Amino acid sequence: MSKIDLLQGTLDMLILRVLARGKLHGCGIVDRLSHLSEHALKLGEGSVYPSLYRMEAKGWIKPEWAASENNRKAKYYSLTKAGRKQLETEQQNWEQLSAIIAEVMQKA
Amino acid sequence: MDSLRQLASRLIGLFRRKNLEAEMVEEMRQHLEWRTQEKIAEGIAPDDARYAAQREFGGVAQFQEQCRDERRFIWVEHIAQDIRYALRQLRRNPGFALITILTLGLGIGATTAIVSMVYSLMLKPLPFHEATRLVEIYNKAAKNDLTKLPSSVAQYVDYSENAKSYEALGLWKFFEGTFDAGNSVSRLPGARATAGIFQLLRVQPVLGRFFTKDNNRPGEDKVAVLTQSFWETQFGQDPGVLEKTLWIDGEALRIVGVAPRVLEAFDARVKIIRPLTWTPQAATWRHALNVQLFGRLKPEVTIRQAMAEAGSMTRSYYDAASPSSREFMDRSGIMETVGGLQAERVESVKVGLYLLQGGVAFVLLIVCVNVGNLLLVRAQARQSEFVMRFALGASRGVIARQMLVESLVLAGVGALLGLVLAWGTLGIFNRYTAEILPQALPLTLDLRVLGFAIALTSVVAVGIGLLPVIHLLRRHLTKSMQRSRGASAGRGMRTISSILIVAQVAVALLLLTGAGLLIRAFVNAVRVEPGFDPSNVVTARIALPASHRSSDQAAKAIQERLIQSLGEIPGVSSVALSFSMPFRDRLAPYALTLAEDLRPPGSPQPMASAITVTPSYLATMRLRLIEGRFFEPPDATRGAPTFVVDESFARKFFPGRSAIGGRFSITGRPGKDAEWPTIIGVVRDVPHNGVEDRTGNPFVYQLPQWRPSGIVLFVRTARPVDVITLMREKVRSIDPMIPLFEAGTLESVLDSSLNNRRAVMVLLAAFAALALFLAALGIYGVLAYDVSQRTREIGIRGAIGATRGQVITMILKQGLWRAGIGLLIGLIGARLLCGTMTSLLFDVKPTDPMVYAGVSVLLLMIAALASYLPARRAAKVDPIIALRCE
Numbered sequence: 001m002s003k004i005d006l007l008q009g010t011l012d013m014l015i016l017r018v019l020a021r022g023k024l025h026g027c028g029i030v031d032r033l034s035h036l037s038e039h040a041l042k043l044g045e046g047s048v049y050p051s052l053y054r055m056e057a058k059g060w061i062k063p064e065w066a067a068s069e070n071n072r073k074a075k076y077y078s079l080t081k082a083g084r085k086q087l088e089t090e091q092q093n094w095e096q097l098s099a100i101i102a103e104v105m106q107k108a
Numbered sequence: 109m110d111s112l113r114q115l116a117s118r119l120i121g122l123f124r125r126k127n128l129e130a131e132m133v134e135e136m137r138q139h140l141e142w143r144t145q146e147k148i149a150e151g152i153a154p155d156d157a158r159y160a161a162q163r164e165f166g167g168v169a170q171f172q173e174q175c176r177d178e179r180r181f182i183w184v185e186h187i188a189q190d191i192r193y194a195l196r197q198l199r200r201n202p203g204f205a206l207i208t209i210l211t212l213g214l215g216i217g218a219t220t221a222i223v224s225m226v227y228s229l230m231l232k233p234l235p236f237h238e239a240t241r242l243v244e245i246y247n248k249a250a251k252n253d254l255t256k257l258p259s260s261v262a263q264y265v266d267y268s269e270n271a272k273s274y275e276a277l278g279l280w281k282f283f284e285g286t287f288d289a290g291n292s293v294s295r296l297p298g299a300r301a302t303a304g305i306f307q308l309l310r311v312q313p314v315l316g317r318f319f320t321k322d323n324n325r326p327g328e329d330k331v332a333v334l335t336q337s338f339w340e341t342q343f344g345q346d347p348g349v350l351e352k353t354l355w356i357d358g359e360a361l362r363i364v365g366v367a368p369r370v371l372e373a374f375d376a377r378v379k380i381i382r383p384l385t386w387t388p389q390a391a392t393w394r395h396a397l398n399v400q401l402f403g404r405l406k407p408e409v410t411i412r413q414a415m416a417e418a419g420s421m422t423r424s425y426y427d428a429a430s431p432s433s434r435e436f437m438d439r440s441g442i443m444e445t446v447g448g449l450q451a452e453r454v455e456s457v458k459v460g461l462y463l464l465q466g467g468v469a470f471v472l473l474i475v476c477v478n479v480g481n482l483l484l485v486r487a488q489a490r491q492s493e494f495v496m497r498f499a500l501g502a503s504r505g506v507i508a509r510q511m512l513v514e515s516l517v518l519a520g521v522g523a524l525l526g527l528v529l530a531w532g533t534l535g536i537f538n539r540y541t542a543e544i545l546p547q548a549l550p551l552t553l554d555l556r557v558l559g560f561a562i563a564l565t566s567v568v569a570v571g572i573g574l575l576p577v578i579h580l581l582r583r584h585l586t587k588s589m590q591r592s593r594g595a596s597a598g599r600g601m602r603t604i605s606s607i608l609i610v611a612q613v614a615v616a617l618l619l620l621t622g623a624g625l626l627i628r629a630f631v632n633a634v635r636v637e638p639g640f641d642p643s644n645v646v647t648a649r650i651a652l653p654a655s656h657r658s659s660d661q662a663a664k665a666i667q668e669r670l671i672q673s674l675g676e677i678p679g680v681s682s683v684a685l686s687f688s689m690p691f692r693d694r695l696a697p698y699a700l701t702l703a704e705d706l707r708p709p710g711s712p713q714p715m716a717s718a719i720t721v722t723p724s725y726l727a728t729m730r731l732r733l734i735e736g737r738f739f740e741p742p743d744a745t746r747g748a749p750t751f752v753v754d755e756s757f758a759r760k761f762f763p764g765r766s767a768i769g770g771r772f773s774i775t776g777r778p779g780k781d782a783e784w785p786t787i788i789g790v791v792r793d794v795p796h797n798g799v800e801d802r803t804g805n806p807f808v809y810q811l812p813q814w815r816p817s818g819i820v821l822f823v824r825t826a827r828p829v830d831v832i833t834l835m836r837e838k839v840r841s842i843d844p845m846i847p848l849f850e851a852g853t854l855e856s857v858l859d860s861s862l863n864n865r866r867a868v869m870v871l872l873a874a875f876a877a878l879a880l881f882l883a884a885l886g887i888y889g890v891l892a893y894d895v896s897q898r899t900r901e902i903g904i905r906g907a908i909g910a911t912r913g914q915v916i917t918m919i920l921k922q923g924l925w926r927a928g929i930g931l932l933i934g935l936i937g938a939r940l941l942c943g944t945m946t947s948l949l950f951d952v953k954p955t956d957p958m959v960y961a962g963v964s965v966l967l968l969m970i971a972a973l974a975s976y977l978p979a980r981r982a983a984k985v986d987p988i989i990a991l992r993c994e
Contacts, residue, residue, distance in 0.1 A: 027139045044166025045143070049136065050174035057178055075135045 011043070011051050013094060016079065016087040019061060023078035025068065026052060052077060060086050132175055140165055190513040197514060201486075205518065207885065208482050212522025212565050214878055215475030217529025219561040222468040222871075224530065224554040225537055226461050229454050229545065235370045237310040238407075241275075242449040243414060245401040251441035251712040253803050256455065257696070259401035261386045262394045263444060264302070267401070271421060273414040274403040278305030279384050281399045282377065284818075286651045286847050288355035289342075293847045295651065296356065297377045298332075300384035306367075308404040309374060315339070316350045316365030323383035331382065332361040336369045338379035354380065357817065358654045358845075375547040394425060394433070395442065397696065402449065411446060418444040432776075436699055439713030457544060459947050460868040466941075467619055467875045472561065474615045476568040478882045481608045483515060483569060485893045512570055519566040527558060540867045543860070605890045606926055612886045613930025614937060616879035617967055621938035622945065623876035624959040626869040629950040633862055638691075639754075639794035641730035642858050646823045646831050647689065648851035650839055656846075657815040664744075667722065667812065667819075669842055674823055677834045684728035684822045687720040687812070689850075690796045691861040695719070697805045702761060703771035703784050716757060716806045718774055719796060720813065726791070728822045736768045736789035744811050749785040754793045757806035774808070798861045800950060821848075828853050868948065880967065883930075884974040887923050891978040895919060899985055906987035916979040923975025924968070931964055 018024065018032045029052075030045045055061045060083030068074040079087070140161050147157035162168070198205040233239050245267065247257040264279050271277075279302045287296035306318045319331050332354050334343075343349045354361045361382060372378070390396065405414055422443040426434060436442070447455075454461065494507050531553055538550045656666040667685055674683040688695055695717035702714055725731070726738040734755060743750055751772070758767035771784035778784055796807050825831045832851045839848045895902070902915060942954040952959070 026135060027142050044171075045139070045164050046136065046166040046168060046171035049132075049171050050178055053132075053175040053178040072138075074138060075131065 010094075011047070012055060013087070013090040015048060015051055015055070016060065016083060016090065019077060019079045020084070020087060023064075023066075023076040025074040025076050027074075029077070055083070058086075059083075129176070132172060136165075136168060136172065140168075187513060190510050191517060193510060194514040194517045198517065204482065204486055208479055208518050208569075209522045209525060211475050211478050211482075211882060211885075212519060212569070213525025213529060215472050215479075216523055216526025216558070216561040216565055217533065218875065218878070219468050219472045220526060220530035220553065220558045221533035221537065222464050223557040223561075224534060225541075225551050226465050227554050227557060228551040229457070229541075229548060230450065230461065234450055235373050239450070240448065241405040241407070242308065243403050243405055243411060243446050244449055244452045245277075245403055245414075245418060245444060245446050246452070247395075247397055247442055247444055249440040249442040249713070251439065252697070252715055252805070254440075254697070256452075257442075258397045259399055259444075260394055260396045261391050261399060262396070264399070264401050265391050266394075266421065266425065267403070271403075271417060273405055273409045273417050275406050276304050276308035277401065277403045278302050278308050279399045279401055280305055280375070281384055282375065284651070285356040286358075286653065286817075286845070288358075288845070293845055295847055295849050296379050298356070298380040298382065299375060299378045301381050302384055305381075305402065308402060309371065310404075311368050311371055313365040314368050315347060316363070318365055318367070319383050324385055326385045326387065329383040329385045330359060330361050331364045332356070333365045333367050333381045334363060335367050335372055335379055335381070337372060339366045342379075356380070356382075357651075373549055376549045377546050394429075395436070395699070403446075411448060414446040418446050436713055439711075440699065440715070441712075453547065454545065457864065459945065460864065463622070463868060463945055463948065464871055464875075466944075467622065467872050470615045470619055471875045471878055472564065474612050474879050474882050476565060477608045477612050477615075478886050479518075479565065479569050480571075481605055481612075481886050482889060484605055484608075485889055487511065489893060489896075508574060511574055515569040515574075516566065519562070519569045522565065523558075523562040526561065530558065537867075540863060544864050544867070602894075609883075609886050609890060609926045610930040610933065612879075612883040613927050613967065613971065614934035616876070616883040617931055617934025617963060618937045618941065619872070619876040619879045620963040620967060621934070621942060621959060623869070623873040624963045625942060625945065625949055625952055625954065625956060626865075626872055628956060628959055629948065629952045630862070630865055630869045632951040633799050633865060636795065636799040637792075638799075638858060639731065639792045640690075642854040644824055644826065644828055645728065645854040646825060646828050646835070646851065647854050647857060648821050648832065648835060648848050649689065650819050650821060650846050650848050651817050652819060653817075653843070653845050656843070657817065660815070663812070663815040666842075670819075670821065670839070671722065671724065673838045673842060674821065674835060677823070677825070677831060677838065679826045680823055680831070681826070682724050682728045682824045684725040685722045685812075686725060686820045686822065687816055687818065688796070689820045689857065690719075690794060690854075691798050691858050694797055695807075697803070698774040700761075701773045701777050703773075706761065706763060706765075714761060714772075716753075716774070716808050717796065719807055719809050720811070721809050722812070725809070725822070728824045729794075730824075731794065732792040734790045734792060735766060736787070738789050738791070739809070739811055743788075748783065749810065749813070750788045751785055752789040752791055752809040753787050754791055754807050756793050756804070757808060758787075758790045760806060800862075800865065822854070865948070865950070880970055883967075884970045887927065887971055887974040888977060891919060891923050891975055892981070894922070895978045895982045898982075902982050902985045903987045903989075906985060912983040915983045915985075916976070919979035919982050920972065920975045923971055923979075927968060927971035927975075931967060934967075935960065935964065 014033060015029055018029055018036070024032065026048055027045075029048055033043075033048075052061065052063075056063060056077075060080060061077045062080050063075050063077050065073050066076050140158075143161035143164065144154070144157045147160055148154055152160065165171075234242070236242060245263070246259055247263075248255050249257060259279075261279065264277060267274065268277050279300075281300040282297070283300055284295050284297050287294050302324050303319055303321045313333070314336060316333075318333055323329055323331055334349070339345060339349060343352075349363055350365070352363050354363055361380075367381065371381075384399070403414075405411070426437055429437070497507060534551050534553055541548055541551060650670075652663075652666060655662075657663050670685060671683045674680065697715040697717050700714040700716055705711070705714070721739070723739040723741050723743070726733065731738070735758075736752075738752055739750070753767055753770075761767070761772070762770050767787050767790055770787045772787075773785055791809070794807065795801055797803075797805075821835065823831060823835060835851065836848050839846050905915065905918075938960070939955065946954055
């Protein structure tokens with residue numbers, strides 16, 4: 001259970017981070033994630049959607065239908081104020097957690 | 109904040125589901141479309157491109173489902189699913205659902221109605237500032253068994269000057285006057301009061317002002333305060349109503365103010381309040397008890413202290429009183445006492461209310477037990493279904509949740525039915541209370557009580573509904589699988605349902621006994637001889653304007669005109685007038701003075717109530733003359749007054765000799781010996797104060813001696829149906845200013861005098877019938893289930909030679925031994941509890957063996973019937989079929 005939670009949580013954080021740069025649609029988020037991770041991150045493209053819907057329900061991101069680069073209507077997501085805050089706390093948590101894990105792994 | 113928004117978003121999601129669903133599908137379709145286009149642009153074949161895009165995306169349906177889950181209340185949909193499932197289950201077994209819902213509805217409805225009534229009348233605080241400090245000061249005469257007599261102006265004056273317990277005191281006297289609205293006359297209920305009443309109730313006028321102490325003097329009382337509802341209905345809330353004139357009983361009253369609505373909680377009958385006045389002389393008659401005295405206690409004074417003070421006030425009056433007053437007080441034991449306002453108001457119906465509340469508590473208990481039993485039997489029958497579903501992968505939690513929802517659906521529908529029933533019942537109660545407790549405001553449904561009844565039954569329904577599931581949770585699965593077929597139900601479950609049956613029977617017997625005693629008491633009350641023949645007599649009240657009462661001659665003239673003109677109506681054989689309506693007006697007793705008291709010394713104060721009648725009363729009412737003669741017209745003009753007395757009077761005060769020629773007075777010892785009134789006749793007893801009057805005070809009859817406004821007409825006629833209209837016409841032809849009201853047959857007057865008793869009896873009998881029905885249902889349900897589970901065993905018994913009779917006896921015994929134990933417990937309980945209703949019983953002992961035997965036989969018969977139906981089914985089991993089906 002905890003493994004899934006961690007993964008889910010991490011994906012949420014990554015999406016938030018990506019959206020911090022500006023609004024994107026689902027497809028764009030996937031592109032951005034694989035670009036930034038230099039294609040090392042392997043994930044089913046569809047798995048961003050449950051994450052997006054969850055964060056929308058929590059009020060961290062808000063959707064809007066807008067014209068895409070090829071002039072078709074697409075659903076864009078952008079960060080809300082609450083989302084920005086959430087990103088901050090998650091980033092802090094992540095840094096602390098990875099530091100602790102690194103320390104434990106070295107000393108043990 | 110965060111979770112709030114989440115909740116909102118999910119709620120919106122719930123309602124906008126279709127729209128969001130379409131958006132989501134479109135979003136993902138677009139994603140796949142773009143990817144496919146990209147790959148085609150890279151030179152991959154369209155089909156391969158689409159396939160690759162889908163592979164990279166992952167399972168579309170799976171992600172869609174996940175997205176949906178993120179958006180909505182999963183549990184709401186699950187519950188909806190469970191409710192649909194529950195409804196389907198209940199539809200498959202409509203008999204069970206119907207009985208359960210009906211049982212719950214009746215239980216919740218009855219409880220809510222009765223407890224709301226008790227709350228409205230007894231517990232709901234009166235809407236006055238610190239209402240617990242409001243008290244009534246009244247008199248009781250212990251030696252004459254008079255527990256509550258009103259007060260006197262003299263006592264008010266004494267308390268105002270000397271009592272230390274009260275912040276404010278006020279007098280209140282109900283009256284009915286003739287209201288002349290210009291184009292028509294009608295009867296208007298009102299009160300005469302002292303200004304202190306407003307002060308002690310702490311109310312402020314909504315318009316104008318209240319009258320003051322100065323208005324409580326003769327001649328100064330031509331003012332009136334309206335109640336708010338009268339102001340609304342009669343004057344349309346016209347603010348210009350002040351200084352207008354109100355014509356009451358031929359007097360012009362100036363309207364000075366409007367009282368707030370809360371005042372109607374003090375006395376709901378009253379429409380106007382006008383000042384009470386008295387002569388200085390009247391203020392010295394300590395025991396002219398004809399007004400109600402109310403007070404507001406000082407904050408630090410308790411009712412107990414006020415009672416002690418009333419006792420010492422009585423004593424100090426006694427110490428300074430004249431010898432004749434002292435003698436009266438010694439003999440009657442009269443003394444002043446104090447009681448809380450609310451407690452005093454409901455005193456007359458208190459025992460009945462408590463009884464009904466107890467009864468309804470038992471009904472609710474039996475309802476809970478019965479619903480529990482029904483659910484238990486049903487859940488048992490479905491044990492194999494649970495095991496099967498469990499084996500197929502349903503979690504225990506899911507099964508438990510479904511049982512819970514099923515119970516809640518039942519409880520919900522039952523509660524709805526209960527609400528409707530309670531509401532309807534309170535409407536009926538209100539018709540009764542308007543008669544029994546006219547000064548109380550109409551009853552209202554108490555939502556807290558309804559909530560409590562629903563909560564209790566739901567908890568029971570749910571709790572017991574879950575028992576089998578808990579059982580299932582504990583039990584080893586394979587064992588359950590093995591036992592799920594054919595074998596009889598668990599021992600534990602059977603013990604529980606046996607106990608429930610015993611409890612039901614015991615409670616049903618308790619209620620039956622109570623109802624049986626009340627029914628017997630009612631029959632006794634109805635059987636009491638009225639002492640006259642009420643059939644074919646029509647009665648009505650009229651109110652004479654002052655012009656007809658200005659002198660003795662005028663009063664006599666109008667009386668004669670009334671008798672003569674009503675006698676002209678075709679079919680009327682005789683007409684009589686009286687100043688009181690038998691069985692309806694409560695006549696206060698007079699303290700008598702006997703010329704020679706033949707009773708042993710130290711006997712209680714002689715008392716009797718006086719009925720003023722015209723000579724034709726004997727013939728019209730068909731009183732039975734036992735000795736001497738009744739009045740004749742010349743008696744009215746002869747010098748010395750005369751009395752006709754009833755049998756009890758003669759027996760009581762002239763023991764062992766004829767009462768004819770006996771002398772007594774109701775106005776004190778006359779100046780000269782020749783002025784003693786004499787007895788000229790003795791008639792059969794008539795219980796004028798209603799058959800339930802147990803004071804034992806006799807009645808005496810006299811000719812009109814004074815000139816009251818209210819007169820009661822009695823008309824004996826062969827055609828009672830259409831005589832009322834003719835009476836009204838005749839009275840109007842004499843003087844259109846005389847209103848005629850409360851017209852009806854004398855039989856209906858007699859009948860309605862038992863309304864209080866009838867209401868309690870009918871309700872308790874209804875509860876008992878309900879309890880009996882539920883107990884029978886319980887026995888039937890459990891035995892029927894038992895038989896269905898034991899088909900195989902019964903088949904074997906049949907195969908090895910048991911006769912039909914033996915099988916029936918076996919099942920009957922099972923039902924009857926449980927009923928027997930319940931009966932025994934119930935009898936003991938009834939013996940212990942029925943003593944509390946002694947005051948409601950009328951010539952019946954709370955241990956009346958007839959009632960106990962009767963209800964026991966009735967209960968056993970019903971139990972036997974309820975057991976016989978399943979027994980007969982058991983006897984029909986064909987051994988061959990029973991054995992083959994296993």
